Amino acid sequence: MTKVKDIGEQGLLERLQRFCPPDVIGDDAAVLVTDPEQSLVVTTDMLVDGVHFSNATTSPEDAGWRAAAANLSDLAAMGATPLGITVALGLPGDLSVNWVESLYQGMTECLQQYHTPIVGGDVVRSPITSLSITAFGQVHPNRIIRRGAAQVGDAIVVTGVHGASHAGLKLLLDPQIGKHLTTTEQAALIKAHQRPQPRLDVLPHLWKILDNSKFKIQNSKLRINNSPSPQSPVPSPQSLTPVAGMDSSDGLADAVLQICRASGVGAVLESSQIPLPTAFDHWLTSEQALNYALYGGEDFELVLCLPPEAAKTLVQQLGQDAAIIGSITSDTKVLLHHQNQKIPDQVLNLSQGFQHFSP
Amino acid sequence: MTKVKDIGEQGLLERLQRFCPPDVIGDDAAVLVTDPEQSLVVTTDMLVDGVHFSNATTSPEDAGWRAAAANLSDLAAMGATPLGITVALGLPGDLSVNWVESLYQGMTECLQQYHTPIVGGDVVRSPITSLSITAFGQVHPNRIIRRGAAQVGDAIVVTGVHGASHAGLKLLLDPQIGKHLTTTEQAALIKAHQRPQPRLDVLPHLWKILDNSKFKIQNSKLRINNSPSPQSPVPSPQSLTPVAGMDSSDGLADAVLQICRASGVGAVLESSQIPLPTAFDHWLTSEQALNYALYGGEDFELVLCLPPEAAKTLVQQLGQDAAIIGSITSDTKVLLHHQNQKIPDQVLNLSQGFQHFSP
Structure with missing residues (x-):
């Protein structure tokens, strides 16, 4: 039985590409033509405590800022202007509410520079803190x-x-x-x-x-x-x-x-x-x-x-x-x-x- | 120190709403007016192994189908036609690649009925299997x-x-x-x-x-x-x-x-x-x-x-x-x-x- 660790995240992503239309993947973000004048650009990231951020080097404000910045950077790399982001959080019950609010504070500080709202999200119980951001923006197809x-x-x-x-x-x-x-x-x-x-x-x-x-x-x-x-x-x-x-x-x-x-x-x-x-x-x-x-x-x-x-x-x-x-x-x-x-x-x-x- | 479990997921979501514009939240999905003729509708969900799905009652195919169906249902509840979804996965290294491919198979089977592509995603290492889907669709503002x-x-x-x-x-x-x-x-x-x-x-x-x-x-x-x-x-x-x-x-x-x-x-x-x-x-x-x-x-x-x-x-x-x-x-x-x-x-x-x- 092949395990995820045998082929790595990149290897797995390549295998999963057969489930996606070939013309929308392989760039910093996906592009969907919704209109002759505007294309929708979408990018998503998951961040896991201990893997992508850690209280040792990163305050919750900085973790939030960095997560928002990484997604906006993917939009910039496609030439797209941000419209908004959604945030899904998996949180252990013992986590302090203050930590979560600080994370949101950091995200918001980064996003406000670009007038980008947090437009939705989900909060669920999880044994480990994780964060999934999806950012979407628009760009003229040309x-x-x-x-x-x-x-x-x-x-x-x-x-x-x-x-x-x-x-x-x-x-x-x-x-x-x-x-x-x-x-x-x-x-x-x-x-x-x-x-x-x-x-x-x-x-x-x-x-x-x-x-x-x-x-x-x-x-x-x-x-x-x-x-x-x-x-x-x-x-x-x-x-x-x-x-x-x-x-x-x-x-x-x-x-x-x-x-x-x-x-x-x-x-x-x-x-x-x-x-x-x-x-x-x-x-x-x-x-x-x-x-x-x-x-x-x-x-x-x-x-x-x-x-x-x-x-x-x-x-x-x-x-x-x-x-x-x-x-x-x-x-x-x-x-x-x-x-x-x-x-x-x-x-x-x-x-x-x-x-x-x-x- | 107030903990997440003290106020619950719903209580936390309410606290976090101050970081979001008041006119886009509180429905099945967020609505963004991008155009006089089309609004963008976005919804996101996180699902965690052992909390939202379990191998005891749910095959990976069914977990994938259900996750896709839940997000498309949120779009339907807003009157929106789906454009695509993104999928972010947190996976332990010991998980079988076959499990992940079966999850994608189930998602795809549900999505194909509505001609909805998986347009992007992320795969990261995590101690626990989790899945975050963001679905977006469009609807005439009226x-x-x-x-x-x-x-x-x-x-x-x-x-x-x-x-x-x-x-x-x-x-x-x-x-x-x-x-x-x-x-x-x-x-x-x-x-x-x-x-x-x-x-x-x-x-x-x-x-x-x-x-x-x-x-x-x-x-x-x-x-x-x-x-x-x-x-x-x-x-x-x-x-x-x-x-x-x-x-x-x-x-x-x-x-x-x-x-x-x-x-x-x-x-x-x-x-x-x-x-x-x-x-x-x-x-x-x-x-x-x-x-x-x-x-x-x-x-x-x-x-x-x-x-x-x-x-x-x-x-x-x-x-x-x-x-x-x-x-x-x-x-x-x-x-x-x-x-x-x-x-x-x-x-x-x-x-x-x-x-x-x-x-």
């Missing part, structure tokens, strides 16, 4: 950001620094390791872990840039050979969004690899261009810093692939820590290039991980 | 069926028999008690428990009847003093749906009481009119039969309040076991009248329950 739409020649943009959330978690687990950091630096890294910001603010900039006819025309040429799923309505090439992307919740390396796999392309990343927290400079070796940035996860930034001119404009408009970190190639590999170091390019690979990084 | 819209004089319609699901559960727990029933009768009651049908089929009949101008005019007179939530757009009186309702998932008594509380009205039910499974006639006392019907729950029929003429037409069209079981009164109590028995009317009350029923 503005859906899909993983599988990256084009050879696209620039790869990240909307902010990577590695901060992982560093914050490390500091919470072992404050000792931060003794060479200033209090401000420590607080900033810990905040990056406890209160990540979904990057919904990026979308208006992106649409404004892409509505510029220059990029539209450029894109219509690139996209004409694309083959959308046969079950989806086929938009005219001019109307397709010239942007692919996802969020970096599972790490920057994962995001680039997933986009490349879904798009049937490769990428070259320039290690020196990956934006890192400034505190890393005098704290971590460059190898550690890159490990945190590529594999740490939970930074909840967007990783976007778009035509180079549009990418430059986007990075300028976002300012701060947004950067072009590489480009999409016709290869099938994702290479990490080290401009300033005398080490060869490395092939990024999730199963192999970054442990093999050595000069 | 056709939303709300609990709080019952009017004095409305007839109360149930779309089918009550008590069958509870009887089926009893038979599964103790097959001995069914020895006076035929195999067919036993199988029918068990099926009612294991494979309940959400009554989405009722909606087209309902709209056809209510689109008849006779009922529309009648309703515009009744509804003119209604005060919709100040945050919702106010439809013209002619366009309001002359129907209130919810599903009977928590029992028929609960449904009528909830509708009356939300509408600020009362009701008189005629006990002899409540449709019961025919097997009850030679199996249960009339007291037991009424107890099962009123308090058993999980029959997933619709309880609808609408003008008497429209109600008669609906019952005729639905045929089978649909019936008018009473009417809405200007009282605030829900009375159970016993036409054929020499016992006084009883006041239905959830906290008191039906144990006090005695001649």
Whole structure:
């Protein structure tokens, strides 16, 4: 008898995909065309006490904030504006009501920034605390950001620094390791872990840039050979969004690899261009810093692939820590290039991980 | 420190409502106005192994069917057509993959009847098996069926028999008690428990009847003093749906009481009119039969309040076991009248329950 642990959560999800229509899954969220002008975007997450959050490192307010942020980030990664979330809770009878209210307080604080209501929920008895959030949003069908739409020649943009959330978690687990950091630096890294910001603010900039006819025309040429799923309505090439992307919740390396796999392309990343927290400079070796940035996860930034001119404009408009970190190639590999170091390019690979990084 | 068990799940839900906008909660599902022509309806449920399902009485296929049916029933109770569901699973590593696939098989079998896809999900590690489903559907804003819209004089319609699901559960727990029933009768009651049908089929009949101008005019007179939530757009009186309702998932008594509380009205039910499974006639006392019907729950029929003429037409069209079981009164109590028995009317009350029923 095959058990869940024998094939893992990812293996099980793959087996269960045969119960789902092939054209709505495999992205940060599902897209349902309900209307010619608006598609419904839906994403769901379950979080279990001791697995995804723990009172040791996470207050109930922060657990709530992080859960809400993760779901809003999935919507942002699809280009969607949030409409609301539902919250289902499984709770042991001995849990304090105050804990639950604090969890809701944290969720609400995150959601209110984006005028997103909690529109419903369920509370049930359970031997273990667990939390399931479903977020839904809407997007014009021509503005859906899909993983599988990256084009050879696209620039790869990240909307902010990577590695901060992982560093914050490390500091919470072992404050000792931060003794060479200033209090401000420590607080900033810990905040990056406890209160990540979904990057919904990026979308208006992106649409404004892409509505510029220059990029539209450029894109219509690139996209004409694309083959959308046969079950989806086929938009005219001019109307397709010239942007692919996802969020970096599972790490920057994962995001680039997933986009490349879904798009049937490769990428070259320039290690020196990956934006890192400034505190890393005098704290971590460059190898550690890159490990945190590529594999740490939970930074909840967007990783976007778009035509180079549009990418430059986007990075300028976002300012701060947004950067072009590489480009999409016709290869099938994702290479990490080290401009300033005398080490060869490395092939990024999730199963192999970054442990093999050595000069 | 107040604990969850001190105030119960319902008490906690009430406390958490302050985090939600007041105009979207308190019904079978939340309604979000996304468009003048379509509202989005969302409902969510969490089910926990040992609390809501158990391998003792429920195969994984049946657990999946029931979970899907309960969510589709909530959509039907709002007048909404389903668009899709998401499924989040918490699973122990030792669970068999086959169990999970069977759960999905059962969900899919129920959903396929209504062309409803599973559009996304999450699978996570958890010490206990749990399942969270979020279903979403759409409805024209003028056709939303709300609990709080019952009017004095409305007839109360149930779309089918009550008590069958509870009887089926009893038979599964103790097959001995069914020895006076035929195999067919036993199988029918068990099926009612294991494979309940959400009554989405009722909606087209309902709209056809209510689109008849006779009922529309009648309703515009009744509804003119209604005060919709100040945050919702106010439809013209002619366009309001002359129907209130919810599903009977928590029992028929609960449904009528909830509708009356939300509408600020009362009701008189005629006990002899409540449709019961025919097997009850030679199996249960009339007291037991009424107890099962009123308090058993999980029959997933619709309880609808609408003008008497429209109600008669609906019952005729639905045929089978649909019936008018009473009417809405200007009282605030829900009375159970016993036409054929020499016992006084009883006041239905959830906290008191039906144990006090005695001649």
